[in-house]
Amino acid sequence: MPDRSNVHQYLIDQAEHLMGGSPGAFKLPPELAIVIDHGAGSKVFDVDGNEYIDYLLGSGPMLIGHAHPRVVQAVQEQAAKGSTFYTLTRPAIELAERLVDAIPCAESVKYVSTGTEATFHAMRIARTYTGKPKILKFEGGFHGVNDYSMMSAMAPKQTEYPKPIPDSAGIPGQIEADVLVSRWNDTELTEQILRDFGDQIAAVICEPLQRALIPAPGFLQSLRELTEKYGVLLVFDEIVTGFRLAYGGAQEKYGVVPDLATYGKAIAGGYPLAAVAGRRDIIDVTRSERRGVAPLAHLGGTMNGNPLASSAGLATLDVLAEDGVYEKLYSTAEQLKAGLHSIAESAGQQIQIAGEGPVFQVFFTTEAPADYPAVLKTDRPKGREFGLNLIREGLFLNPGEKFYISLAHDDEDVERTLKAAQAAMAQVVEPAHAP
Ligand SMILES: Cc1ncc(COP(=O)(O)O)c(C=O)c1O
Secondary structure (H helix, E strand, C coil), X not given: CCCCCHHHHHHHHHHHHXXXXXXXXXXXCHHHCCCEEEEEECEEEECCCCEEEECCHHHCCCCCCECCHHHHHHHHHHHCCCCCCCCCCHHHHHHHHHHHHHCCCCCEEEEECCHHHHHHHXXXXXXXHHCCCEEEEECCCCCCCXXXXXXXXXCCCCCECCECCECCCCCCHHHHHCEEEXXXXXXXXXXXXXHHHHHHEEEEEECCCECXXXXXXXXXXXXXXXXXXXXXXXXEECCCCCCCCCCCHHHHHHCCCCCEEEECHHXXXXXCCEEEEECXXXXXXXXXXXXXXXXXXXXXXXXXXXXXXXXXXXXXXXXXXXXXXXXXXXXXXHHXXXXXXXXXXXXXXXXXEEEECCEEEEEECCCCCCCHHHHHHCCHHHHHHHHHXXXXXXXXXXXXXXXXXXCCCCHHHHHHHHHHHHHHHXXXXXXXXXX
């Protein structure tokens, strides 16, 4: 880790003093904190000019790389025309067309600004459409930080299904009572909960790739069948997987079409925009002309469909629609995974790499985890230590969590990354200890 300049240290101290050390929840240990000055392609640069190969990608949005010239140009052109209007704009309408063309379940789209709002509204829409109060989610599934989503997403222990463990203080007990939790990849338990509570459940929401845990063969298909059987809507949270696992997201990759799906991150090319997409008859419960006439799921927001973000999204989707894009994303990820496996083997470390294509996670464990309790049993301190070591070696990432691969990562990045990984792995100490 290079020494920090006085200015860099001052900024880090100010951040600690003024904003708890981070703009949100992602916070590195003080000695590894980095203040970013800019990004370009697969790299980010700190305020001292040090370069890092970036596997955080802004927590996912920068799928085609930082400051892509086509995105920058689109945003500059729109910025010169004005940045927000709270009404219809051409970029927002054109982006909706693009989303409906690409997404199997999408006939209609509503915009919001963040993924947290998108899942919040998808659940509100489902409750309005079905007239039922409860939501069924999966242990370890992350759907943002609204009160309904922050249930058994990151609990320190296994959930006693179906009763959730709140992930935050300050969530009203009434909300907790309306969220049920099942185990990822467990069809039997999920059916049992649907059998017991189906008449009260509005929707089953899942990440079709849950963090980095792939769905077991047939699991998503069985969710589709079971939700139909029990009159419950199926919501895919595609905020990570959308346009990343394939142009048509997880729905295309896994061949299962939900009723509703939520989008964010990549669809706005690094600007704040997210969306709920899905069947028209369901999304129609948000039509404002229903007020006073029929049940209305109110959906609004000052920045919804923001034209700067929509322009960035359109430019990003233009790039993603080009030939060979997904082959490149997958092959870069495969090279990295193969290299990491052989580095671990030489170092005598047992690892499993979970994930799908350009999103993966390294677990220190002998068996590939299939669900959250299995993730809890992996050597997570070791995973975090490996990640922290990678930062010391010149990578930028969320230590112990997912790697995000962009279209900008190239062979040289892979080579440098594997060299860094070799050094980082060699410094993973036995027995594992938390940093
Ligand atoms: C699957 C998933 N859903 C929802 C969210 C929340 O999105 P946002 O951070 O834009 O609120 C995230 C964020 O990481 C996510 O990964």
